[in-house]
Amino acid sequence: MTAVPLGEPRRLVSLTIDGQEVTAPEGSTVLDACRRQDIDVPTLCYLENLTPVNTCRVCMVEVEGSRTLVPSCSREITEGLEVRTDSERVATSRKLVFELLVSSIDMSLVDAPTLGWMNHYEVDAERFGSAAKTVDQEVKIQDDLYVRDYGKCMLCYKCVEACGEDAQNTFAIAVAGRGFDSGISTEFDTPLPESACVYCGNCVAVCPTGALMFKTEYDMRAEGSWDESAQSVTTTICPYCGVGCNLELHVQDNEIVKVTSPIDHDVTSGHLCIKGRFGYEHVQNR
């Protein structure tokens, strides 16, 4: 049995979402309040275990009295707030943001919910023409643990946050450059093995577009053998030290192909170190 910490009691705030009176605990965001009501709001740069950076702008909602749309992931609710998630204006904006993204990066590996949203908003990036500039570039393969395919990078800042203050406090990567040319980089684009990177892989775990990927997955995808339907996920505890991190071992054909940790696990919050994340070779050293 897991003990569930209840925390401080919080006052309930009432607000209106899509014409419906609802309540949510004080300090919640509009996104929290929507999800309490099972209102589907798309998100890409948002993750429960990271500080919201509101850069992707797909979670935009209309808030009465606000000139522009508002990112629901970072707007705290206030008494009497009037929110619309279902207006024409919101739908148009979300559709266009997805279209701008699809037109500039390779989104072929996004997860099922994201694909669902893209279908829902009938995303059509063709309209920007075949000459539309993309961030397509060579894949960076600099070690045996993970690869960086920045042609798939939507600049959600999640990896930077996971590498920095939100999890690892290593600060090996940051956003460099400016505008359309900005990208995730080590200092002077130094190769990863020579950088401050400690290979915890927490950046890989939070990446929403498959720009960061286990080398095993990358190689298997390249040879066409990657098959998620043939994978089992086994939860276990990391054998290396006494912290007690939960591991999810993704296994295909009796080989560990990827390691994750549950985001709601109160020891890891989804984050691991190099040993838990990549130190599984001995298991299959037969």
Next chain:
Amino acid sequence: MPQAANPAERAAIDALLGPPASGWDGGTRTDLDGHVAFGGLHGAAADRHLLLPALWEIQDQIGHISKGAMNYICERLSVPPADAYGVASFYSLLATSDRSSRIAHVCDDIACRNAGATEILEELSDRADVHTGPCLGQCERAPAAFFQLAGQRDRVVAPATTSAIQDVLDLNRVAEPTPVAESTPQLRNGAQDLSVMARVGRVDPLSLDSYLAHGGYIALRRALTMGPQAVVTEVKESKLRGRGGAAFPMGIKWEAVAAEPAADKYVVCNADESEPGTFKDRVLIEGDPFAIVEAMTIAGYAVGAGTGYFYIRGEYPDAQSSFEEAVQSARRAGLLGADIEGSGFGFDIEVRRGAGAYICGEETALFNSIEGFRGEPRQKPPFPTQAGLFGKPTVINNVETLINVLAIVTAGGDTFAGTGSAESTGTKVFCLSGHVHRPGVYEVEFGASLGELLAMAGGVVGDFKAALVGGAAGSFLMGDRLDLPLTFEATRNAGASLGSGVIMAFNSDTDFVDLVLRIGAFFRDESCGQCVPCRVGTMRQEESLLRLAAGSGDEGSLLADVAQVMSDSSICGFGHAASWAVQSALRSGLIGGSS
């Protein structure tokens, strides 16, 4: 082994930061280092705001920022190298790869390209040390060039010619800067009417005595006898609105910050004037720097802030040194520092130099820039009055806005509110450039029409076709709008915006497609890249304009869609406004086939 800084790089940094205290922050390691604590990460991280000045120091002395120099800066300031690289690579005036130590940035923005910049750039196209760049804020003497000269003071040459640029780069032949009073024609019709510009051209900008002789520091002395609350009340009653572009009522900002209980508060003067076509703040800083020092001091007194930051764009070396000298003179005279004029109130000013990023004129991006982070705007709320610079309540005002405080405190808010129009009180300094006979800054009481201002600038060269009002983030006004009074309310009702006071006139010979393309390129270049609508939207907008220029007929709906998502969903005002000029050019038929 990380690369080490060479002796010259170390010396430059040590000159700025002082010698390292121990092996922990870049000094020689001794046995003692293992036994001493130096305040931990918290103490060290407190120096992060020195990152941009340190990067500038290396850029200025050496000409580019090497890996070794960056490592040494990072050791000294406890900043992760990846982070510091992210910051350095954000700014266009900082070079993170080896390049010539003498660089010319030739402005090819709207005003300069109409004044021969394109030809100059063509003639110098084979030179790697000649770069093109956005508006340098010298539009009244276009075309302009800005020089980064390692080991020397950076310089501006305007008007620039091909041979003048070659002379600076190859022969180090630079003329002394022209005093602003001579370089910038202003119409003094009834000199006593001028308020903000009253002293420009008359006062010696480098002399405190001269400033005092021209009525300087009367306002501060009066403020000190009135008390902070009364100063805020006067400013509120004046109905003064911000002159930087957003036109926000200044009194509301001041009142909010004054009411905050925080112990640390800040006053920031936004002198990052980068809106294409804007140069009024440069003229004010170069011509009357003490007025800004005095106004910032009054602001600090009114809201209870002890420190002011003056953030000036990197392309204004002459204005910066004139302001820095004024700060030093004021300090020597006890008009800055502890216990000003025996009042018990202490205030001082730090100067920060931007490094080539239009976005840093956005208030929250400016805070991030001062704090040593990338100049990326923050999502609001919280607003600066609650959590601004270093997370503290902050008053941030534009140069021209602040100078108005002197008149408000001296004459009273009521009197000030009696001038101008109902919603636009006081005077406005307009920047006239483009196809007018006498480009320059012109101060008028609010209410003057577009046509009147064009006439003041000597009228239009050729047949008037359109005026870009408000800058790249503004809109085009056509001949039927010459009677429009240029007040905040009248321009808003006309679907336009005063912005920072830019009026760029264009005659019928203008290639508007080329001009709007330059605006599109400007926004693509200057987008910080943080949010998707603006980062990708400005790129798609420019691509669409390029197709339009090549004769594609149907770009209207795509441009409208991109405009809508940028203005609805971008993080900051940059994205919100990135399509305004383009959309207004389409609406007016200046581009899009029907002209």
